[in-house]
Amino acid sequence: MITYELMLLLRIMPKPExxxxxxxxxxxxFGKGGFIRKIENLGTRDMPYKTSSHGMVHKQASYxxxxxxxxxxxxxxxxxxxxxxxxxxxxxxYKKREPEPFECTLQEEILPPPxxxxxxxxxxxxxxxxxxxxxxxxxxxxxxxxx
Amino acid sequence: xxxxxxxxxLPVFNNVIIRTSTISTTPGRLSKDQEDQPNFDMDNPxxxxxxxxxxxxxxxxxxxxxxKLLSQxxxxxxxxxxxxxxxxLCKTQQELVQSEITKAQSAGLMATxxxxxxxxxxxxxxxxxxxxxxxxx
Ligand SMILES: [Zn+2]
Numbered sequence: 477m478i479t480y481e482l483m484l485l486l487r488i489m490p491k492p493e494x495x496x497x498x499x500x501x502x503x504x505x506f507g508k509g510g511f512i513r514k515i516e517n518l519g520t521r522d523m524p525y526k527t528s529s530h531g532m533v534h535k536q537a538s539y540x541x542x543x544x545x546x547x548x549x550x551x552x553x554x555x556x557x558x559x560x561x562x563x564x565x566x567x568x569x570y571k572k573r574e575p576e577p578f579e580c581t582l583q584e585e586i587l588p589p590p591x592x593x594x595x596x597x598x599x600x601x602x603x604x605x606x607x608x609x610x611x612x613x614x615x616x617x618x619x620x621x622x623x
Numbered sequence: 624x625x626x627x628x629x630x631x632x633l634p635v636f637n638n639v640i641i642r643t644s645t646i647s648t649t650p651g652r653l654s655k656d657q658e659d660q661p662n663f664d665m666d667n668p669x670x671x672x673x674x675x676x677x678x679x680x681x682x683x684x685x686x687x688x689x690x691k692l693l694s695q696x697x698x699x700x701x702x703x704x705x706x707x708x709x710x711x712l713c714k715t716q717q718e719l720v721q722s723e724i725t726k727a728q729s730a731g732l733m734a735t736x737x738x739x740x741x742x743x744x745x746x747x748x749x750x751x752x753x754x755x756x757x758x759x760x
Contacts, residue, residue: 483730518688524734537731541688568730570687580679582713586756 478571479513480551482542484558485527485566487534488520494538497563502542504557510546523565530562537565543572674757676712677748678720685719687726690733695748696720699738709754 486497498515505512518539526535546554551569558567589595614620678685685692696705704724707717727733 483732485731523731524728524739525731525736527731539732566731568726570726570730573686575684578715580673580675580713581715582676582679582711583673585713586674586758588758588760 477545478548479543479545481570481572482544482554483566483568483570484540484542484564485523485537486540486563487532487565488536488538489563493563497561498540500561501558501564504554505542505544505546508546508550508554510544510550512542512544514541514543516541516543527565529565534565676716678712678716685716685723687723687730688732690727690739691742691745693720693724693727693733694738694742695745696724697733697738698751699743702734702736702738705749705751706754708756709749709751711749711756 484501486494489497502512502515518541520536520538523535523537526533527537528534555567555569558564584592612619683692687693696710697703698705704721707714710717710720712720724733728735733739
């Protein structure tokens with residue numbers, strides 16, 4: 477089961493209206509057979525860039541974050557519903573990223589180029605495209621005939 | 624001259640080792656001799672410390688909602704993401720930072736053509752004027 481995160485930017489509205497919009501957007505998730513884990517209010521602030529949606533230019537927005545589970549096939553429908561909602565300025569759904577442990581490879585990356593694995597692979601790859609050289613099979617390390 | 628003095632010292636040093644081995648045959652001195660033996664099981668004390676990038680060192684999870692952190696990897700003039708040769712991050716972390724920045728910009732959390740003015744005073748994590756990766760030469 478994949479947990480999704482929905483970033484919802486709402487236009488500036490009085491509180492009761494914001495509540496209505498949040499209820500509406502949450503109901504659409506429930507309607508798709510999903511459930512909500514968390515709703516976070518990230519505050520109202522100036523947007524980093526102005527956005528025009530539904531014929532209006534917005535420079536401020538209220539940020540809301542939903543954490544929810546829903547069948548993956550219904551994500552497109554959900555985004556489509558929010559796109560048609562006039563109170564929503566912007567919406568994005570991302571997968572909630574689980575932190576995977578990995579090793580820092582900086583030490584190998586700062587080695588001189590000939591010692592790096594990716595450079596060695598690159599050189600080996602380039603050698604494949606070299607023209608085949610004629611083998612005289614004389615057993616000598618020089619050309620015995622006059623050139 | 625230094626080399627000569629070392630050469631003179633070497634035979635003396637060998638004698639000392641031979642003498643200790645003769646003493647070790649006596650049962651009374653054996654335990655003390657074993658005490659003085661070097662511990663060969665220990666890790667290499669001359670092994671160099673492995674360098675780590677700044678995010679791995681402090682074990683920081685990069686997230687697209689953490690705009691204050693992400694904006695430190697963004698140019699204040701063009702809003703573009705600094706490359707690996709400037710940030711000094713390892714390959715995995717750099718890719719993570721880049722993908723999280725694009726996510727944040729797409730979600731309307733982060734500026735695209737500039738760094739937001741509230742983050743301009745943040746401390747510098749790396750020297751943008753000197754875009755060279757750390758090396759030992
Ligand atoms: Zn790292």
